[in-house]
Amino acid sequence: MKPEELMTMMEKARADTFEHELRVCTESGCMSLQSDVLQKALSDEVKRRGISDKVCVKGVGCMGLCCNGPLVKADKAMYQFVKPEHAPAIVEALATQPIKELLCDTQQPFFTRQKLVVREHFGIVDPENLMDCIAHGAYQALLKTVTTMTPPQVIQEISDSGLRGRGGAGFPTGLKWATVSKAGGTTKYVICNGDEGDPGAFMDRSVMEGDPHRVLEGMAIAAYAVGAENGVIYVRAEYPLAVKRLTKAINLARRHELIGHNIFGTKFSFNVELRLGAGAFVCGEETALIASVEGKRGVPRPRPPYPANYGLFGYPTLINNVETYANIAPIINKGAAWFAQIGTEKSKGTKIFALTGKIKNTGLIEVPMGIALRDIIYDIAGGIPDGKAFKAVQTGGPSGGCIPADLLDITVDYESLAKAGSIMGSGGMIVMDETSNMADVARFFMEFCMTESCGKCIPCRVGTYEMHELLDRICEKRGTPEDLQLLKDLCDMVKQTSLCGLGQSAPNPVLSTLRYFEQEYQNLIAEAQAARGQTTHADTSEHIELEVLP
Amino acid sequence: MSAVTSTTQSITLTIDDKAISCRSGETILQVARENNIDIPTLCYLEGLTVWGGCRLCMVEIAASPKLHAACATECTEGMTVRTTSPRLKQYRKMIVEMLFAERNHVCSVCVSNGHCELQNMATKLEIDHVRFPYRFPHLAVDNSHDYMRLDHNRCILCLRCVRVCGEIEGAHTKDVKGRGVLSAIIHDLDEPWGDSQTCTGCGKCVNVCPTGALTHRGTAVGEMTKKTEFLPYLTLMREVKL
Numbered sequence: 001m002k003p004e005e006l007m008t009m010m011e012k013a014r015a016d017t018f019e020h021e022l023r024v025c026t027e028s029g030c031m032s033l034q035s036d037v038l039q040k041a042l043s044d045e046v047k048r049r050g051i052s053d054k055v056c057v058k059g060v061g062c063m064g065l066c067c068n069g070p071l072v073k074a075d076k077a078m079y080q081f082v083k084p085e086h087a088p089a090i091v092e093a094l095a096t097q098p099i100k101e102l103l104c105d106t107q108q109p110f111f112t113r114q115k116l117v118v119r120e121h122f123g124i125v126d127p128e129n130l131m132d133c134i135a136h137g138a139y140q141a142l143l144k145t146v147t148t149m150t151p152p153q154v155i156q157e158i159s160d161s162g163l164r165g166r167g168g169a170g171f172p173t174g175l176k177w178a179t180v181s182k183a184g185g186t187t188k189y190v191i192c193n194g195d196e197g198d199p200g201a202f203m204d205r206s207v208m209e210g211d212p213h214r215v216l217e218g219m220a221i222a223a224y225a226v227g228a229e230n231g232v233i234y235v236r237a238e239y240p241l242a243v244k245r246l247t248k249a250i251n252l253a254r255r256h257e258l259i260g261h262n263i264f265g266t267k268f269s270f271n272v273e274l275r276l277g278a279g280a281f282v283c284g285e286e287t288a289l290i291a292s293v294e295g296k297r298g299v300p301r302p303r304p305p306y307p308a309n310y311g312l313f314g315y316p317t318l319i320n321n322v323e324t325y326a327n328i329a330p331i332i333n334k335g336a337a338w339f340a341q342i343g344t345e346k347s348k349g350t351k352i353f354a355l356t357g358k359i360k361n362t363g364l365i366e367v368p369m370g371i372a373l374r375d376i377i378y379d380i381a382g383g384i385p386d387g388k389a390f391k392a393v394q395t396g397g398p399s400g401g402c403i404p405a406d407l408l409d410i411t412v413d414y415e416s417l418a419k420a421g422s423i424m425g426s427g428g429m430i431v432m433d434e435t436s437n438m439a440d441v442a443r444f445f446m447e448f449c450m451t452e453s454c455g456k457c458i459p460c461r462v463g464t465y466e467m468h469e470l471l472d473r474i475c476e477k478r479g480t481p482e483d484l485q486l487l488k489d490l491c492d493m494v495k496q497t498s499l500c501g502l503g504q505s506a507p508n509p510v511l512s513t514l515r516y517f518e519q520e521y522q523n524l525i526a527e528a529q530a531a532r533g534q535t536t537h538a539d540t541s542e543h544i545e546l547e548v549l550p
Numbered sequence: 551m552s553a554v555t556s557t558t559q560s561i562t563l564t565i566d567d568k569a570i571s572c573r574s575g576e577t578i579l580q581v582a583r584e585n586n587i588d589i590p591t592l593c594y595l596e597g598l599t600v601w602g603g604c605r606l607c608m609v610e611i612a613a614s615p616k617l618h619a620a621c622a623t624e625c626t627e628g629m630t631v632r633t634t635s636p637r638l639k640q641y642r643k644m645i646v647e648m649l650f651a652e653r654n655h656v657c658s659v660c661v662s663n664g665h666c667e668l669q670n671m672a673t674k675l676e677i678d679h680v681r682f683p684y685r686f687p688h689l690a691v692d693n694s695h696d697y698m699r700l701d702h703n704r705c706i707l708c709l710r711c712v713r714v715c716g717e718i719e720g721a722h723t724k725d726v727k728g729r730g731v732l733s734a735i736i737h738d739l740d741e742p743w744g745d746s747q748t749c750t751g752c753g754k755c756v757n758v759c760p761t762g763a764l765t766h767r768g769t770a771v772g773e774m775t776k777k778t779e780f781l782p783y784l785t786l787m788r789e790v791k792l
Contacts, residue, residue: 280729297726302602302622455707455726455733457603462648462682465731469683486681493644496617497605 001257003143003264006134009256013135018056020094022046023073023123026059027209028202028241029363034084035059035070041087042072055094058129061122061210064114066363068104073123080104109379110361115342115368117350118326122210127245130213130252138213139258141332145221146266149332154225155181158328160336162348167193167284167321168396168425169501170347170414176318179308180226183316188228190219191312191319193289194235194242197281198397199448201428203352204322206364208235208242211326212249216272218325220259221332223270226318231270234289236277246274281452285500286319288454299456300500321426323352343369347413351424357393357431360385367412374408377431388433392516396425398445398452399505401512402438421512423505438517439524443471445509453502460503463494467510474521477528484521488514563629578620578631579607589633590642590671592760593708594621597784598717601709606642606671609633617641643675651682652731653689654703655761661774662762668706669761685731692737694744697767698756700735705763707733711755718787723749735763757781 024030024039036059043057063071068080074090077098082090086102093099116122126132133139145154159174180188192215196204208215219231233250235243250272253259261269275293282288283298290312292298311317327349331339340348347369353376355362360382367376377383377393384390392402401422403410410416414424432441450464470487473479491507491514498504514521559574565582572581577600582589592604600622607620612630620633632638649655649668657663689702709726712735716722723746727736737746756764757776765774780787 282729302600302619304624450730453730455728455730456601457605458645458648458706459605461707461730461733462652465685466648466651466682473683489644493641497608497641497645499602499605499619 001264003147006139006143006258006264009131010134010137010140013131016131016135019054020056020075021073022055022057022090022094023060024057025061025063025069025071025123027062027206028239029062029066030070031241033070035082038070038072038082038084038087041084042091045087045091049091051091055091058126058132060124061119061127062206062364063123064119064364065104065110065361067361071104071123074098078104078106110363110365110382113371113375113380114366115350116366117330117339117342118207118214118323118352119210119364119366120330121214122206125211127210127212128248130249130256133211133213137333138329139217139253141329142217142220142224142258143264145332146224146264146268151181151225151227154221154332157336158225158331161331161339162336162343162346163324163327163331163339164347164414165321166323166327166351166426168399168423170424173320173324176308176320177222177225179306180228180316180318183309185316186227187230187315188223188226189312189315189317190223190226190228190231191286191289191293191317192219192231192233192322192325193284193286193319194233194239194322195277195281195284195289196239196322196426197236197284197452198399198426198428199445200354200356200394200430201397201426202354203364203427205239205242206354207322207326207352208239209245212242212245213253214326214329215246215322216249216253216259218328219272220263220270221328222318222320222325224268226316228318229269229271231272232275232293232312233272234275234277234283234293236283237279243274243276250274280454281448282454282500282502285502288500289319290317299454300502302499323427344411344413346415347424351412351427353427353429355381355429355431357429358384358388358433358436359431369413370411372409372411373403376412376429377408381431384431384433388435391432391434391436392438392441392513394422394430394432394441394445394509395428396423396508397428397430398448399423399501399508400425400428401508402432402441402516403512404516421508421515423508437475437524438513438520439471439475442510442513443468443475446471446506449502449506453506457497457499457503459494459497460499460506463490463498463503464506466490467494467507471510474524474528477524477531479521479525479528481525484525561625561627563625563627563631565631566633572625574625576625578609578618578623578625578629581625582620582631582633587633589620590674591621592667592671592706593710595710595714595758595781595784597781597788598710598713598758601713604645604706604708606645608638608641610635610638639675643677646672646675646677647680647682649706650677650680651684653685653687653705659771660704660762661765661769661771662704663772665772665775666762667760687731689734692743693767694742695746695749695767696744696751698743698751698753699765699767700743701763701765702734703763704761705735706761707735708760709735710758710760711735711764714754714758714784718784719750719752719754721748721750721752724755754780 072079079102163173164170283292288298288300307317446468450468453460455461590606593601602622608617610632692700712724715724737743
């Protein structure tokens, strides 16, 4: 595609407007509530009335408030809990007043306190329709990059923006790109890590389902910056819809020569292929992911050498998370300075969080870095339902930790969360109320780590099993004070000696619950001891009769 | 005559307060062993690719908050390494204790009793009891091969057998199935060893196995001694150089 063609396409697509638009969320959350049936019902209704030229029905990305789904946007009004049988009424109401019973308040803090950067086109564009995406500015950043910027300029721009990896560790993205660009050799790879596996996290899935072209565009820009010609998107096979949308997006982009050879008539070529994960959480770790793409058993290897120097098939490789790539296009379009003014001094931009657990509004939010945790829990998420009290929030999934009520005023950024004993992680937030027992929470996450440990290194393979066994004893009221001490020793050892991030962070849920809620562990052990005292007493009072055989 | 140029450079470093010189590209473990400094290992075997799984060779490097696996860390100029400390000793002890708790290692009835690297390691690290809950898994013994035997109960998953089979013999009969504590050594596509079409019967796996997991059939308690004469030549036996 020539640069002019993209502009003509954009203008043409923008001219194609309808009087009314009905946008139905067609991401996994709402789809599970039959939003695809609803979308069909709406288009049938529109066809039946013969107003197809005036009303456009389209499937769009996630609008955030998943707990009230399926969500439908009818022009300016947003409807919640929509069922297929509401279709005639909704189409009817387009010409008149919105239906009051179905209306969802878009002025509530859940919507007003968000800042959309990555998700700016969610709920607006049809992810399966390239023309629609182009109408909203897709591939403009790529055009700008390859036609007006040099690779060092792109890297400088990303460094200036202060963007940090959204996969969890928060490594500066610009620095990573610079490292790969400086690695020798002409063959390089760019990998998109879409192996999101944390319990309670679905940000990357949403981005891949809701705006796949933005991920592709980010990858292409990254490839241009580091000098790579090949890209791999690694998605877990448990995300069939994301796989379908990405496949479609790649095919469409390839057909329109937005990826492929000599993009926009320049010397830059970029090819992408999709690889599916086979259900191992550890393949989110970069070296294990590379092994998996190479067709080997998905186990991590010791670093260094880092993938930046020795990655896929031994070539320098850039690995970033889905959300990181999705941040690239806005940075290029609006400039590093614009991006850098969002967020805190060391954590720039916005972060998507998946809100789950004991809160009123579960779903997906995008907030600027530096927002207070309290604002997220009580304002955006609407607090704890059923009049229960807040107890803790787990951030970062099984690699993170819990944050108790008295630390709710901390701000959400990489440093503050680390200081509180948790991590930013990929963005899962699981809220727990007073009914949750924290030792049980730790046991849940440890069970996850135990079943997901690859088995390569002994501390993680056996250590997670032993920690789970000890937690099980404590939770089932069979624990002793020695068990608790052993658990603490194990946490320290597994953290220090494990090979990869999975093992090194597996003890975090235990360590953080011990840090803030050790009393709960002590109580369980005290109960166990009390019960044991009673049974011992009962045992001695009973006589065992032995029969002597001749 | 122009000066001889070489890509390898000499490096000086300190291991356990001892000033040592080595070539660039050499690992801490190699250099330490060359200088008679003992770092315990179970999965490392010279000539096989570095695995980094047993974590016994973890060492402290000055000015680094993390521990490093000596087998996988290359020496750098001016590095100060400490191969033993109360903390490292404690961790190593725990790792070996965990191995004993993981599967059914009963030395008194083991064919390798007295010739076992795991047993020797436990003695060396002064392990007199295991603090962890035992798993007591139900594991099979593969006795289907004509003259070799795989006892999963005694396997520590060091994967020396898998590596020697793939890298030296070139058969790649052995690999791993499952994950976490449920990982296990398999032959071909998880078939009985005796049915394997790819196994050449070379017996290298038996001789590199540190425990009594891979043994010759027909050995009684304590009778299984491994032939280790060929081990120093593993590097020479490789087709693909490291």
